[in-house]
Amino acid sequence: MVSLPSPIVVDPMRPRPFRVARVMRETADVVTLELEAQTGPPLRFQPGQFTMLYVFGVGEVPISISGDPQKPERLVHTIRKVGAVTEALCNLRKGAVVGVRGPFGSHWPLEQARGHDVVMVAGGIGLPPLRPAIYHLLHHRQDYGRVYLLYGARTPRDLLFPEELKRWQYTLSHAPGATPVRVTVDRAEGDWDGAVGLVTSLIAPLTIDPSRTTALMVGPEVMMRFTIAELRKRGIPEENLYLSMERNMKCAVGFCGHCQLGPHFVCRDGPVLAFPQVRDWMTRKEV
Amino acid sequence: MSKAGLEHYLNEHPFFRGLRPKDLAWLAELAEPLECEVGDYLYREGEESRDFYLIQEGLVRLEIHAPGQGDLVIQTVGPGDVLGWSVMIPETRKTFSARIFQATRLLAFDAASVRARAEQDHHFGYELCKRFSRVIGERLQATRLRLLDLYGQPS
Ligand SMILES: Cc1cc2nc3c(=O)[nH]c(=O)nc-3n(C[C@H](O)[C@H](O)[C@H](O)COP(=O)(O)OP(=O)(O)OC[C@H]3O[C@@H](n4cnc5c(N)ncnc54)[C@H](O)[C@@H]3O)c2cc1C
Numbered sequence: 476m477v478s479l480p481s482p483i484v485v486d487p488m489r490p491r492p493f494r495v496a497r498v499m500r501e502t503a504d505v506v507t508l509e510l511e512a513q514t515g516p517p518l519r520f521q522p523g524q525f526t527m528l529y530v531f532g533v534g535e536v537p538i539s540i541s542g543d544p545q546k547p548e549r550l551v552h553t554i555r556k557v558g559a560v561t562e563a564l565c566n567l568r569k570g571a572v573v574g575v576r577g578p579f580g581s582h583w584p585l586e587q588a589r590g591h592d593v594v595m596v597a598g599g600i601g602l603p604p605l606r607p608a609i610y611h612l613l614h615h616r617q618d619y620g621r622v623y624l625l626y627g628a629r630t631p632r633d634l635l636f637p638e639e640l641k642r643w644q645y646t647l648s649h650a651p652g653a654t655p656v657r658v659t660v661d662r663a664e665g666d667w668d669g670a671v672g673l674v675t676s677l678i679a680p681l682t683i684d685p686s687r688t689t690a691l692m693v694g695p696e697v698m699m700r701f702t703i704a705e706l707r708k709r710g711i712p713e714e715n716l717y718l719s720m721e722r723n724m725k726c727a728v729g730f731c732g733h734c735q736l737g738p739h740f741v742c743r744d745g746p747v748l749a750f751p752q753v754r755d756w757m758t759r760k761e762v
Numbered sequence: 763m764s765k766a767g768l769e770h771y772l773n774e775h776p777f778f779r780g781l782r783p784k785d786l787a788w789l790a791e792l793a794e795p796l797e798c799e800v801g802d803y804l805y806r807e808g809e810e811s812r813d814f815y816l817i818q819e820g821l822v823r824l825e826i827h828a829p830g831q832g833d834l835v836i837q838t839v840g841p842g843d844v845l846g847w848s849v850m851i852p853e854t855r856k857t858f859s860a861r862i863f864q865a866t867r868l869l870a871f872d873a874a875s876v877r878a879r880a881e882q883d884h885h886f887g888y889e890l891c892k893r894f895s896r897v898i899g900e901r902l903q904a905t906r907l908r909l910l911d912l913y914g915q916p917s
Contacts, residue, residue, distance in 0.1 A: 504915070557916055599913035629913040661908050663835040668863070670821065670838045673904045679776075680841045695912040701903075 487728045490529045490574025491515065493550060495567050501553065501635050505600065506565040507541065510550040510575065517547040518575065521582035522607030523719060523747040528552065529574030530563040537724050537742070538564075540578060541603035543610040550575065553603035553635065579728070581747040583608045584717055588689035591715075592620040594681065596702050598627045598674055598694025602635045604719050604746075605693055613646055621649045623681055626658045627674030627698070631667040634658065674698065678705040685710035691747075693719040700757060703750055716750035765790050768869075775816065777844045777893050785886050788879065793869040804845070804860035804868075811854050813870040814846030820866025824858040837904075838863065847894045847901075849873035850880075 493510035500506055512518065518526070520540050529535040542551025556565040567573065585608060593612060597605050605624070612622055624643060628634045640656050647655040657677045659670035670677070674694070688711045692702050699718050706716055722741045724734035729743030737756035739745060744752070763771065768790040772778040778786065793816075798804065804815065807827060821840050825833040836858055839845050848854045849871075880887030 627913070629911070633913065659838075661911070661913065667835075670840065671823070671835045672837045673907055676904065697907065697910065698912050701907065 487576060487579070488726075490527070490535075490576050491518075492572050493575045495569050495571045495573065496549065498567065498569055502633050504556045504565070505553060505633075505635060506556070507551060507553045507603075508564065508567060508573075509542070510552070510573065511548065512550070513572065518550050518578060519547045520544060520550075520578040520607070522585060522611050523582035523604060524578040524580050525604075525746060526550070526552070526575050526577035526579065528554075528560075528564060529576070530560055530567070531572075531574065533563040534560040535574070535576075536560040536564070537579075537721075539604035539719070539721075539746070541606045544607050545610070545614060553600070553606075555600045579742060581745055583611075583691050583747055584689065584749075585611050589618045590620065590687065592622070592683045592688040594623045594625065594678075594683065594688060594690040594706070594711075596625045596674060596678075596690065596692040596694070596699075596706075598698040599629065599633070600635075601693035601695075601698075601719070602626055604721075605691060606636070606639075608691060609643065609647070613643075616647070620687065621653070621683060622647045622655050623683075624656045625674050625677040626656070627677075627694070628658070628660050630662050630664050631660055631669075632664065634660070673701070675701050675705045678702070678709060681709070683709065683711075686712065689715045689717070691717050691719075693721070696720070696757065713750050713754070717747055718750060718753065719746045720748055720753065721746055763795070768793060775842070777816070777897070781889055782886075785889070789871065792871055792875055794872075796868050796870050798862040798866045798868070800862055800865060802862045804862065805856050806859045807856055809856050811846060811849045811851075811856060812873055814844065814849045814873060814876070815871070816869045817841055817843045817845060818867045818869065820862065820868070821864040822866055823861045823863045825861055826858050833859070833861075844893075844897050846873075847897050849876065850891060850894050852877060 492513040494513055495508055496511045497509040522544055525537045525539045527535050528538050538552045538554055541553040542549060554561050554564045556562045595605050612619055644656045659672050659674055659677055663671045690706050690711055692699050703716055720741050722734045722736060724742045729740045734741035736753060769786045772786050772789055817839055819841055821838050823838050824836045826836060828834050880890055
């Protein structure tokens with residue numbers, strides 16, 4: 476599915492120690508950690524890949540890399556507090572040490588998308604796994620057609636990376652006056668001056684060349700199902716629709732079967748999968 | 763835009779696409795282009811439904827007033843959206859206000875004329891009902907999905 480070689484993982488089961496170099500509180504329950512390798516080379520990765528982050532004495536969880544692939548010396552993750560391990564990660568202070576395995580998994584098909592319009596759709600904590608792809612598009616802007624980032628969050632207070640969103644409005648643009656970044660919230664609050672409604676409502680007005688468009692999406696699976704339906708209505712071929720399936724996983728190397736989705740192990744074959752690979756499995760229960 | 767241009771524009775729009783040429787011509791004749799400024803109301807809560815609208819450019823907020831809380835925003839509608847499905851039901855009153863939030867260009871269609879034509883020509887009426895049903899279905903689906911609070915904390 477993807478043509479770029481994945482970086483070699485020496486011992487995929489053994490965590491490497493990384494030190495927390497910077498902690499950024501993004502929202503009430505989301506934190507970005509910048510990590511530096513304590514020994515050995517920085518960890519090179521492809522946009523869309525994830526690592527297993529190990530908080531000693533608490534546990535290990537898969538987290539997508541949210542940083543710039545051209546700046547691997549800082550390994551960046553954006554984490555939402557939902558349970559024991561993510562809470563421990565969000566409470567880490569500068570100087571703390573965590574274990575890192577990876578990078579693992581498939582990546583966004585940015586090579587195949589060259590020359591195409593690119594539509595990225597993120598819901599909630601789905602923006603961080605797309606951010607490395609955004610950086611890639613910015614570094615190689617001339618290789619792509621129109622680029623759109625559609626982002627849905629719960630409330631304006633839950634929006635991640637607000638300053639970058641403003642910058643991307645200009646830097647991702649393909650023409651003066653274009654609005655490549657389109658944001659909507661489920662519930663307006665305060666002085667919110669943007670759209671209110673589902674992220675899927677942002678798809679119909681886009682100016683795209685459907686047969687030459689690649690769509691990348693991350694978010695709750697229900698959101699992605701409806702996003703796919705809207706993108707199909709616009710005439711984008713199924714094989715150009717890619718999702719990051721963030722089903723929970725344990726081993727990250729295709730041993731344990733915890734993240735199985737039909738014939739696929741999300742950790743080994745995913746998290747980035749083309750829609751035809753998962754179409755028959757997305758709506759089934761417990762597969 | 764000329765009448766012929768407007769007919770073509772309507773036929774390109776998913777809501778009107780596929781209507782008979784004579785219906786498109788009639789709708790193009792009926793359409794009233796409007797330009798609204800920020801803060802203008804297209805309609806207010808409690809008013810009778812007079813028109814339905816095709817938004818061409820801009821952003822419109824659907825709001826409801828809650829005493830003590832001010833105007834709560836239910837949803838926004840923007841370019842390409844059709845607003846005002848309740849016109850198909852005679853004597854309905856608006857349950858929300860529609861306030862212009864970004865300078866908006868739109869086409870307004872007089873509800874009484876549309877209903878009268880639908881009564882006389884059931885083919886036209888049925889085609890319109892199908893199209894408004896789709897709009898209602900999409901709104902209902904969006905509302906249900908928002909009720910799920912998909913981005914909320916997992917329980
Ligand atoms: C490939 C991949 C990439 C991911 N990237 C990120 C990321 O960039 N940032 C981030 O914050 N999280 C990400 N996640 C999700 C993260 O791994 C989980 O939130 C974490 O494992 C929860 O562990 P916990 O011990 O904190 O909570 P737990 O106690 O394990 O779970 C707390 C609650 O969260 C639910 N939950 C746990 N995992 C998931 C999941 N994967 N999807 C939906 N609900 C879940 C549980 O059902 C439970 O209700 C990713 C997951 C995968 C598989």
